[in-house]
Amino acid sequence: MHTRVGIVGAGPAGLLLARLLHLAGIDCVVLESRDREYVQQRQRAGILEQGTVDVLREIGAGARLDREGMPHEGIELLFGGRGHRIDLTDLTGGRRVWIYAQTEVVKDLIALHLADGPPLLFEAEVHAVTDLDRPVIHYTHAGRAQVLACDYVVGCDGFHGVVRHSIPAGAARVHERAFPYSWMGILAEAPPLHHELVYAHTERGFALASMRSPSVSRLYLQVPNGTEPWADDEIWAELDRRLGTSEHWPNRGPITAKSVLPMRASVTEPMRFGQVFLAGDAAHIVPPTGAKGLNLAVADVVTLGRAFASGSAELLDAYSDTCLRRVWRAEHFSNLMTSMLHLAPGQSSFETRLQVSWLEYVVGSRAAGVSLAENYTGLG
Numbered sequence: 002m003h004t005r006v007g008i009v010g011a012g013p014a015g016l017l018l019a020r021l022l023h024l025a026g027i028d029c030v031v032l033e034s035r036d037r038e039y040v041q042q043r044q045r046a047g048i049l050e051q052g053t054v055d056v057l058r059e060i061g062a063g064a065r066l067d068r069e070g071m072p073h074e075g076i077e078l079l080f081g082g083r084g085h086r087i088d089l090t091d092l093t094g095g096r097r098v099w100i101y102a103q104t105e106v107v108k109d110l111i112a113l114h115l116a117d118g119p120p121l122l123f124e125a126e127v128h129a130v131t132d133l134d135r136p137v138i139h140y141t142h143a144g145r146a147q148v149l150a151c152d153y154v155v156g157c158d159g160f161h162g163v164v165r166h167s168i169p170a171g172a173a174r175v176h177e178r179a180f181p182y183s184w185m186g187i188l189a190e191a192p193p194l195h196h197e198l199v200y201a202h203t204e205r206g207f208a209l210a211s212m213r214s215p216s217v218s219r220l221y222l223q224v225p226n227g228t229e230p231w232a233d234d235e236i237w238a239e240l241d242r243r244l245g246t247s248e249h250w251p252n253r254g255p256i257t258a259k260s261v262l263p264m265r266a267s268v269t270e271p272m273r274f275g276q277v278f279l280a281g282d283a284a285h286i287v288p289p290t291g292a293k294g295l296n297l298a299v300a301d302v303v304t305l306g307r308a309f310a311s312g313s314a315e316l317l318d319a320y321s322d323t324c325l326r327r328v329w330r331a332e333h334f335s336n337l338m339t340s341m342l343h344l345a346p347g348q349s350s351f352e353t354r355l356q357v358s359w360l361e362y363v364v365g366s367r368a369a370g371v372s373l374a375e376n377y378t379g380l381g
């Protein structure tokens with residue numbers, strides 16, 4: 002078997018790239034190790050920047066997003082027990098973000114793909130990519146070892162993927178930061194706490210009140226690394242303590258999903274080796290506080306899709322540098338948001354006072370607000 006572009010992974014990056022290539026008339030194959038149900042229910046973040054929404058609309062994946070997605074024009078920063086609104090739209094001259102879960106983006110892309118897309122094989126586990134200048138993908142499907150010869154391979158296989166590990170030692174540099182805390186995330190059949198997202202800095206640690214719909218909340222609590230998911234009552238009690246003020250009071254309801262997510266940052270440079278490219282989480286991870294993960298994955302594959310569609314060797318050569326500029330901006334912003342809002346273990350009162358002063362500056366100074374808002378909504 003041979004294809005022009007072999008895509009490893011059917012997360013948002015792989016699925017969107019396949020759609021862009023298909024629309025440009027470029028032959029490709031997508032190999033995904035998990036089954037369709039698993040991929041469609043995996044819980045991830047849910048904030049889409051304007052640029053991401055525009056791309057999804059352009060490729061025909063915007064109908065349900067336009068019906069069910071929730072445009073947001075501001076966020077709330079809660080500190081010292083009080084909420085302060087950041088008016089994203091005012092501060093950026095008109096930009097906003099959408100709440101639409103990544104699971105829904107993935108469902109929409111898979112439905113489009115299966116209707117008229119190129120081959121998409123679920124339960125096709127890639128083991129390695131060899132010969133990076135004339136790449137061959139080695140995988141197992143339906144119990145049989147297979148090979149796929151490609152002109153190009155794109156590793157869209159996430160942080161734990163294998164394509165990155167097929168690159169010879171020494172050819173790539175990996176820059177990493179691990180955070181000394183994790184997020185416990187829950188999904189609850191409970192109306193959102195507030196009509197906008199609430200990012201809370203408290204003496205007990207960070208909390209985030211997000212949503213998936215007018216009747217479903219997505220809530221996160223900062224917890225020590227290695228924490229196992231708590232009992233429901235404990236989770237609600239802690240949410241009350243961190244989010245419950247006279248203005249904000251968590252609405253309780255059945256918890257339908259719970260998980261603990263480590264917080265880390267990582268960038269692999271460059272994002273191209275011979276005819277093999279990395280895109281999305283396979284190339285970089287951001288801590289979720291900035292809500293950038295999905296948007297970076299989309300921006301990577303849009304850049305790559307354009308380069309393939311143009312047939313320009315120069316654009317393909319520029320792919321890595323073009324993406325890495327955006328990636329490092331997002332890393333910087335996500336790391337700032339994370340360190341502004343979380344309490345490190347054993348943090349001194351001096352550090353906590355610095356964080357509060359920083360938060361006061363962000364809500365009190367238009368210049369600081371503009372900086373946060375333009376990074377949060379995406380720099381175009």
Ligand code: APR
Pocket residue numbers: 009010011012013014015032033034035040045046103125126127128157158159160161162163280281282283294295296298
């Ligand atoms: N063979 C085939 N598929 C694989 C392999 C493999 N060896 N390893 C991983 N995969 C698949 C995973 O099962 C997954 O479906 O690659 C896909 C990677 O998808 P994501 O992890 O969703 O990564 P990406 O498409 O880059 O999307 C980035 O995901 O982590 C979030 O916040 C992040 O929103 C961002 C988004």
Ligand code: PHB
Pocket residue numbers: 045046047048198211212219289290291292
């Ligand atoms: C989410 O809704 O899952 C979400 C929102 C904002 C973030 C992170 C996650 O910063």
